[in-house]
Amino acid sequence: MTTEGTAMDASPPRNGQPGELRILSQPDLEDLGVSYAQVLRIVEQAFIALRNGDSHNPLKTIVQPADQRSIAYSMVGRDGASETTGFKVVHEFDPQRTRDAYRFHSFIFLCDDLTGQPIALMDVVKLGPLRTSASSALLARAACPEARSALVVGTGVQGRIALPMLLAAIPQLERLMVYGQHPEGLQAVRDELLRLHPQREVEIVSDLQQAAGQADIVIGASGLTARQQVRRAWLKPGAVAVLLGYGIDADVLHGANYRIATDTEQMQVTCTDLADANGHIPPIDAQLPDILLGNALARRQRDDVVFAYNSGMVVTDVALGRYLADLALAANRGTRVKLW
Template sequence: MRIVSAAEIAGALTHSAMTDALAEAFRAEVTVPLRHHHPIPQGPGARDAMLLLMPAWTGVGEDAFVGTKIVSVFPENGTRGLPAIYGSYILCNGATGAPLAVMDGTALTVWRTAAASALAARYLAAKDASRMVMVGAGALAPHLIRAHAAARPIRHVTLWNRSREKASQLAEGLKGTLPGITITVASDLQSAVEEADIVSCATISTNPLVSGDWLKPGAHLDLVGGYTPAMRETDDAAVLRASLFVDTRAGGLHEAGDIVDPIRRGLIQESDVKADLFDLARGTHRGRASDDEITLFKSVGTALEDLAAAMLVWRSLPV
């Protein structure tokens, strides 16, 4: 069994190839059971830890795969100087069940998450989209920028983060790595969004950051960060103005606060979500309908994406 590090994953993948692999996975027949959540008590006064299991498998045959992402969330790790979240991915042969590899689950997740946004942008962002705003400066941000730049002709990226210093650090880290793309840091998020063709958000905000009133005709809003019903990255105006899309209906209609909260309050209905990535990849929905249409894509992730990423890494590794 092979151990695959984050560095090996980065060496094996490109954002275009990862996006292509996701498109193929959403067109294929992949089994994705419900995600398992298992609380782990930590004793008096401590928050419970959580073990998450995310399995998926392809069809039968010698080229079949079975995979499971294992994520541990230990909220008290900050007091120990350790990360709160650890992840590993176990990839097995789908014909025999024999383990093939254990991969860095954290690295795999950021690659597939960014690729899901890029896949959506292929159908939903304007074909000539050249100006992007990146809201948030965490680990996902550079991957989202590169993935969107691989999907659309991005020429200018504006970074915004609550901590301007962190946004500046990201800008410095990206310097020289994105030929032909200008990187700037914004103090005023509204002004930056008003000029943007693509607005990508990867934060843990529980309150809206981007207003729908700021979006220009033809803009595409990519919401990545919120992963619980209590989290919002955009406001009701955006949800009401935009054509709504999700990565999967199973996740988007139950876990995504930007969709679930407006439905719960009666502002929109489940039927207002026009399509998910299955529909877009399989051609049952065309995606963007006009140059002036405002589109909103909300993702919360799915084990299908993890399996597709792990399969691509495995097939791309040097022998």
């Protein structure tokens, strides 16, 4: 991957063939020359199109057995910016990691809404982290555009690309920190940053409280088994805490001076674990699409501690999926299947 812009700003090719579906597997989506700067632009355009374009992002449909051994959900969305419709399906087995049998399977089916032709059925292992990290970076840049330091909590897939995506959004960041429990994950964070930014270094921190107190931006990207979470009292005035997984305590949401989210309704569906003892979740002050359009503030006062909630938005999956699919199809990747 690169962080430079590409020629993808031009209208993408329309690659679907009548009656044919292209299957794009994980290997088909590797080494496509994806630009983080372009990913940010596409995700930003998708959020803006929710207000200004013919885009739609209905709430997800979720099913789960009584013993919570699995969770499955589906989403349909339309990105007006690229005239693309998508259907995303996810099945996660052992999501609580209590059976030592974790499995995750997901795909997205994309259709061109100008020609009516299918584009691709594609894996989302690469797509999901890209769009989530881009949304986090947009939230962080909106709330703290002059940031100089950032801390990522977690070293999984999201944690590994969070800092490069933040640098694409906020190039003036000077101090980059990561906190995690797994040596191999910490090394992976270092390796990914070195690959994309050979001149930059990431600082591995062992004292989470101290690091959180020094960071302008804190990204909570840990998994469910996170051992320690950033608390509200640790954050300095003016900091923004962006939660996309775990690693930031619920008391940051409840104690923040200002709260923003990618989407309020989606947050109500996905953040029930952040409610207080009475089941209460504080109201959200602004949503990202309105902030990007200049119709809402990302913070009120310079010293506000801002809590930002990043819930997955299928419209960004659709928009970014179209970008990746166009790159893959232009490179003649994937398996052609005649279904119709």
